[in-house]
Amino acid sequence: MLAQTVLTVLIVLLVFLPPYWPRELAFVGIPLAAVGAVGFVWAARTMGKSLTPYPRPRETGELVLRGPYRILRHPIYVSGFLFFLGVGLSSSLPATLGALALGTLWWRKAGVEEGHLLARFPEYEDYRERVKI
Numbered sequence: 001m002l003a004q005t006v007l008t009v010l011i012v013l014l015v016f017l018p019p020y021w022p023r024e025l026a027f028v029g030i031p032l033a034a035v036g037a038v039g040f041v042w043a044a045r046t047m048g049k050s051l052t053p054y055p056r057p058r059e060t061g062e063l064v065l066r067g068p069y070r071i072l073r074h075p076i077y078v079s080g081f082l083f084f085l086g087v088g089l090s091s092s093l094p095a096t097l098g099a100l101a102l103g104t105l106w107w108r109k110a111g112v113e114e115g116h117l118l119a120r121f122p123e124y125e126d127y128r129e130r131v132k133i
Contacts, residue, residue, distance in 0.1 A: 001053055003105055011084050011098035015091040026090040033086025039079030043068045047076070055113035063121040073131050074113070077106040
């Protein structure tokens with residue numbers, strides 16, 4: 001949790017450090033960030049009271065299989081990564097590298113989370129077989 005918070009703040013700061021990307025790259029970065037923001041809000045709202053920043057599901061949480069979770073197993077991580085990658089591509093190389101580091105952290109966190117979900121929800125194995133990404 002601390003690492004993702006530090007990386008998120010760091011990316012915001014790295015936006016202001018050179019070398020900067022050419023302005024034309026903003027035509028890719030801004031739409032990518034917008035798609036990421038919309039996807040993040042959709043996934044977070046779909047999770048509702050089951051949403052937690054930790055990889056272990058809430059005691060009172062449910063296994064959410066609707067909304068963006070029909071398409072992706074970890075839409076919050078994917079959307080968050082797209083958002084920060086878009087921000088990085090719209091600004092600077094250091095911010096883009098920070099986004100890649102955050103994406104790597106979330107990829108590892110998703111693996112830990114999958115172990116907790118399998119232990120808590122027996123039906124998660126079938127879901128994992130249906131939703132590959």
